Amino acid sequence: xxxxxxxxLAPRGLKEAVGALREFGSxxxxxxxxxxxxxxxxxxxxxxxxxxxxxxxxxxxxxxxxSEEVTIGxxxxxxxxxxxxxxxxxxxxxxxxxRQIGHPQIRNRGTVGGSMAHADPSAELxxxxxxxxxxxxxxxxxxxxVVGCEEFFAGYLATALEPDELLAEIRFPVPPPGTGxxxxxxxRRHGDFxxxxxAVLLLPDGSGGCAGAxxxxxxxxxxxxxxxxxxxxxxxxxPGDGGGCAAAAVEAASIVRGAIDPPSDIHATxxxxxxxxxxxxxxxxxxxAKRAGIHR
Amino acid sequence: MSRAEAGRGRRKPVLDATxxxxxxxxxxxRRVEVRLTLADFLRDHLGLTGTHLGCExxxxxxxxxxxxxxxxxxxxxxxxxxxxxxxxxVEALAEGERLSPLQQAFTDHHALQCGFCTPGFLMSATAxxxxxxxxxxxxxxxxxxxxxxxxxxxxxxxxAVAAVARERREAARTPRRRxxxxxxxxxRS
Numbered sequence: 001x002x003x004x005x006x007x008x009l010a011p012r013g014l015k016e017a018v019g020a021l022r023e024f025g026s027x028x029x030x031x032x033x034x035x036x037x038x039x040x041x042x043x044x045x046x047x048x049x050x051x052x053x054x055x056x057x058x059x060x061x062x063x064x065x066x067s068e069e070v071t072i073g074x075x076x077x078x079x080x081x082x083x084x085x086x087x088x089x090x091x092x093x094x095x096x097x098x099r100q101i102g103h104p105q106i107r108n109r110g111t112v113g114g115s116m117a118h119a120d121p122s123a124e125l126x127x128x129x130x131x132x133x134x135x136x137x138x139x140x141x142x143x144x145x146v147v148g149c150e151e152f153f154a155g156y157l158a159t160a161l162e163p164d165e166l167l168a169e170i171r172f173p174v175p176p177p178g179t180g181x182x183x184x185x186x187x188r189r190h191g192d193f194x195x196x197x198x199a200v201l202l203l204p205d206g207s208g209g210c211a212g213a214x215x216x217x218x219x220x221x222x223x224x225x226x227x228x229x230x231x232x233x234x235x236x237x238x239p240g241d242g243g244g245c246a247a248a249a250v251e252a253a254s255i256v257r258g259a260i261d262p263p264s265d266i267h268a269t270x271x272x273x274x275x276x277x278x279x280x281x282x283x284x285x286x287x288x289a290k291r292a293g294i295h296r
Numbered sequence: 297m298s299r300a301e302a303g304r305g306r307r308k309p310v311l312d313a314t315x316x317x318x319x320x321x322x323x324x325x326r327r328v329e330v331r332l333t334l335a336d337f338l339r340d341h342l343g344l345t346g347t348h349l350g351c352e353x354x355x356x357x358x359x360x361x362x363x364x365x366x367x368x369x370x371x372x373x374x375x376x377x378x379x380x381x382x383x384x385x386v387e388a389l390a391e392g393e394r395l396s397p398l399q400q401a402f403t404d405h406h407a408l409q410c411g412f413c414t415p416g417f418l419m420s421a422t423a424x425x426x427x428x429x430x431x432x433x434x435x436x437x438x439x440x441x442x443x444x445x446x447x448x449x450x451x452x453x454x455x456a457v458a459a460v461a462r463e464r465r466e467a468a469r470t471p472r473r474r475x476x477x478x479x480x481x482x483x484r485s
Binding site: 002004005006007008009019024034035038039041043050051055079103104109 | 306307308309310311313329330331333336352353354357360363366367368369371372373374376377420438439441442
C-alpha cells in the first residue's frame, strides 16, 4: 500500500499551476484534498508520473457571495464550506450535502472542487451542484471558460476538464427566498458513499402551491442524474389532486423508479437502489415542501 | 519571451525534497521521498510509532493526527505537504507519566481493549474537546464515527469523551460564577 514513485510539484500561484498542467497535463494528476486520489495511488490504481499539488494555492480557497450566486473556490475545504454562514443561509442544501460526505476528519482535508473534479458516481456534491444548477470556472493557459453541470459531468469519473485545465471555482445560483430543499441519502454505514442520494428543490408559488421543482440523484448512474419528468409532475401538482404534496411525492417517486437504471455492485443490487431511490424521493419532497411552506 | 525564458527559474517536479515541519512542538528537517506519506514519515523516519497504520487508505482512522490543530488521516497526506505546518501525534498528549485527562478517562471508562485504534480516537477527540465549547453527545458521536474499533468498544469510548466534555462544562461554569462577583470592568466575557 505505497504509491508508486512520482514527481511532485506544488505551485505557489495559479499561473505556475496552469503552466505546470500545460507542460505535464497528460501525464499528471492534480492533487487537491487527496481523500480519493491518495487511496487510488496507494492501491496503484492510478500511477501518474507527476502530481501537481494545489494545496499551496491560497487564492483558490474562499466562499464569496453576490446577490445571485455563492462562489466557492475549488480548494476550499469541505469542512470550511459546511461551517460557512453564507452557505448555511444562501444554499443550505449544499451545506446538508457537505455534511454527508465521509467524516469530519475527511472533510477537514477534502475540498469542494476535488469532489467535483473526481466525479464519483455516488458522490454528494455533484448531485447538489446539479440540483442547484451550478457552473464551473475552468482555467488554463489558453484562457478561461465556464461550463454548466450537464457539460461538466461527462460520465463515470469523467468531467469536461481537459488535461491542461484546472477547476478554479464553482458558482452556485442562490435559489429564490422561500425555496424548499432537502438532501437525503442512505449509506450502509454513516460516512460511506451513498447507495442512493436525492436532492430536491421546490419553489413555492406564493399561495401554498408549487411553482417549480428540481430533482437530482446520485448513486443511480454514471454521474448526477436529473429527472425532468418527476420535476414536471411536482410543478404541476394542483389542489384537489388529493393528498396535496404527499400525493405528488408518491407520484414523483414512482416516476423516478421508472426513469432510472441504477447499477448493481457489492453494496446493493439495482432493484434495491431503485426501490431506495423512490423512498428517498418521497422523503425529500415531503421535507422540502415543509421547508417551503407548500401544503397542497 | 521565448519558451526557454518562460521556463527559466520555473521549479521542476521532484522525486525527493527537504521537509521542515514542527512535530509535537519540535522542529525537524529531513530529506524525504515525495511519495512518503505523513504516517510513514512519523513512524519510520521519526520513530513515532504511536501513530498506527490500519487500512492505509483513509477508512479506519487509526493514523489520525492533528495537522495545524485539525484531525486528519496521516495515511492520506504526503509528508512534503506538511512543510511549515504543526503536526501533533498521540505522543504529545501525556506529560511524562501523567496521562492527559482524556487518556485517563479512556482508562477509567474501559474505552480500550487491544488499543490498536486508540491513538486515532484520542487525536480526534482531543481536537474536538479543545475546539472551544464542550461538544454535545451528538457531536462526539459524529467525530467518533470517523474511526473503526474492532473490539467493539464504541460505547466506552463515547462515555470517556463525554465524561471529559462534562468536566470541561462544569469547569467553565465555576469560574463564570466567580467572575460575576468581580468588578464589571474586568469582566471580559
